[in-house]
Amino acid sequence: MAKNTTKNMTEGSPAxxxxxxxxxxxxxxxxxxxxxFVDTIIVGRYLGVNALAAVGSTGSIHFLxxxxxxxxxxxxxxxxxxxxxxxxxxxxxxxVGNSAILAAIIAIVMAVVTSLLCRNILEWMQTPAxxxxxxxxxxxxxxxxxxxxMLYNILSGYIRSLGDATTPVIYLLISSFLNIGLDILFIVxxxxxxxxxxxxxVLAQLVSGVLCLIHICFKFELLHLKQDDWRLNxxxxxxxxxxxxxxxxxxxxxxIGSVILQACVNPLGSIAVASxxxxxxxxxxxxCPLDALGSTMATYSGQNVGAGKLERxxxxxxxxxxxxWIYSAIALGVSYFFGKDMISIFVEAKDAALKxxxxxxxxxxxxxxxxxxxxxxxxxxxxxxxxxxxFSGFAVFAGVAEMFARAIVGIFLVPIFGFxxxxxxxxxxWVFADAFLIPAYYSCYHKLKRIMNRT
Numbered sequence: 001m002a003k004n005t006t007k008n009m010t011e012g013s014p015a016x017x018x019x020x021x022x023x024x025x026x027x028x029x030x031x032x033x034x035x036x037f038v039d040t041i042i043v044g045r046y047l048g049v050n051a052l053a054a055v056g057s058t059g060s061i062h063f064l065x066x067x068x069x070x071x072x073x074x075x076x077x078x079x080x081x082x083x084x085x086x087x088x089x090x091x092x093x094x095x096v097g098n099s100a101i102l103a104a105i106i107a108i109v110m111a112v113v114t115s116l117l118c119r120n121i122l123e124w125m126q127t128p129a130x131x132x133x134x135x136x137x138x139x140x141x142x143x144x145x146x147x148x149x150m151l152y153n154i155l156s157g158y159i160r161s162l163g164d165a166t167t168p169v170i171y172l173l174i175s176s177f178l179n180i181g182l183d184i185l186f187i188v189x190x191x192x193x194x195x196x197x198x199x200x201x202v203l204a205q206l207v208s209g210v211l212c213l214i215h216i217c218f219k220f221e222l223l224h225l226k227q228d229d230w231r232l233n234x235x236x237x238x239x240x241x242x243x244x245x246x247x248x249x250x251x252x253x254x255x256i257g258s259v260i261l262q263a264c265v266n267p268l269g270s271i272a273v274a275s276x277x278x279x280x281x282x283x284x285x286x287x288c289p290l291d292a293l294g295s296t297m298a299t300y301s302g303q304n305v306g307a308g309k310l311e312r313x314x315x316x317x318x319x320x321x322x323x324x325w326i327y328s329a330i331a332l333g334v335s336y337f338f339g340k341d342m343i344s345i346f347v348e349a350k351d352a353a354l355k356x357x358x359x360x361x362x363x364x365x366x367x368x369x370x371x372x373x374x375x376x377x378x379x380x381x382x383x384x385x386x387x388x389x390x391f392s393g394f395a396v397f398a399g400v401a402e403m404f405a406r407a408i409v410g411i412f413l414v415p416i417f418g419f420x421x422x423x424x425x426x427x428x429x430w431v432f433a434d435a436f437l438i439p440a441y442y443s444c445y446h447k448l449k450r451i452m453n454r455t
Contacts, residue, residue: 017300022323025169028165029291033288039201047194052277052278056278057128058142061118061262064251065252067248071244071251072248075243076102076103077158080096082390094233097231108147124263125259128270134194138198141198165299171215242393243387247387252399261422271354275365278343279363279366283366301389302390314445324378347359376430394440
C-alpha cells in the first residue's frame, strides 16, 4: 500500500482534519461546477435562450436519476471507510469487490431503462413544446452515459474512503478542461447543439473514471483484489445494499419533489425555466463548500465509527457546522451584491427586455436560496454524518421530508405566487429536513453507543 496516499481521520484535531479533507474535495466540486458553467454559458450564448431552457428543464429529472446513481456509489463506499478505520484490510477488499459488481449491474440497468423512458418523462413533466426536442437530446445522452458517471463516482469513492481526497480532484480537473474543449468543439464548429454539450460531459466523466482506475492499479496496493474478493457474498451484499440503496433513494426521493416543482414551473414558460436554470447554476457553484463538508463528514464519521471513537463524532460535527455557517454568511453577501452580474453571463438575447426579465427573476431566486444556507449546512453535515455512522436508512426520511416540501411549494405556492413562490422551494425543503435530521442524529448516536457498549 502507498501509505502516503491515505489519511487516518481517527486521530488529531477534528476541525483541522475536516478542513484538510474538505478543501481538496471542494476544489474538485468547483472545477466540476466550472465546466457545468461553461457548458451552460456556451449553450445559452451560442444556441440561445430556448436551448438554455431546454437544458434547464432536464435539471430535476437529471437530479432524480443521476443523483440516485451518485448516492448509491457514495453508500457503497461507506463500508470501505469503516473497514479502513478498523484496519480490517481483508474485509475492505471484499467490500470493494462486491460493491464494484453491484455498481456495474445497477449502471447497466439504469442506463437501459432511463434512456428508453426519457421522452415519456419529459412529456409528463409538461416540458414546453418549443424546447422538448432539445431537452430530449440532452437527457438521452446523459442517461446512456450513466455507466461512465458511476465509474468515476465509485472509484473516487474508494480512494476518498482511504483518506485521499486530492487524487480524484486532480483527475476531475483534467476532465474539466477536456469537457470545456469538447463543448466548444462539438457546439461551435461541429454544430451538434445540446446533444454535443451532453456528449462532452459524458466523455469527460469517462476519462476521469479511467484515470482513477489507473491510479488505483499503480498506487493503491491495498485495493488490489484477489479472485476470492470478486465473489458475491450475501453478508457483504446485504451491508452494501443497506447503505447504498438508502443513499441513492434519498437523492431520488428528494428529486421527486424537484420533478413535481419543475412540472409546476414549466407551464410558466421558457423564460421562467431559463431564469431558474441560470440561478440554479450559480447556486450549484456556491453550494460546493457545503457539499464538500457533507461528503467529508461521511468519511470522517465512517472511519471513527470503525475505530470505535464515537466521542469524536460530535466534535467533528460542531466544527463542520461552524465552518458552514461562516461560509454561508459570506456566500449570501456575494450573491446579494454580485448576483445579477453572475446571472447575466448565462444570458444572451436580442430582446433586451427578455434578457432583463431572466436576470431579475434569476437574481430573486438566487438571493432567496442563499438566505437559507445556514439551514442547508445542517442538512448536509448532519445527514452525511448519520450515513457514515451506518444508518443510511434514517437519512432517507430526510429526503422524504424534502420531497413533500418541494411538492407542497409546487402544487400550492406556484399557482398563487407564480415564479416567486417557486423560489422558496429550497428553504422550505431544508426546514423540513432539519426538523427530522437533528433529533435523528442523537437517536442514532445513542443507539450506536449502546451497541458498542454491549460488544
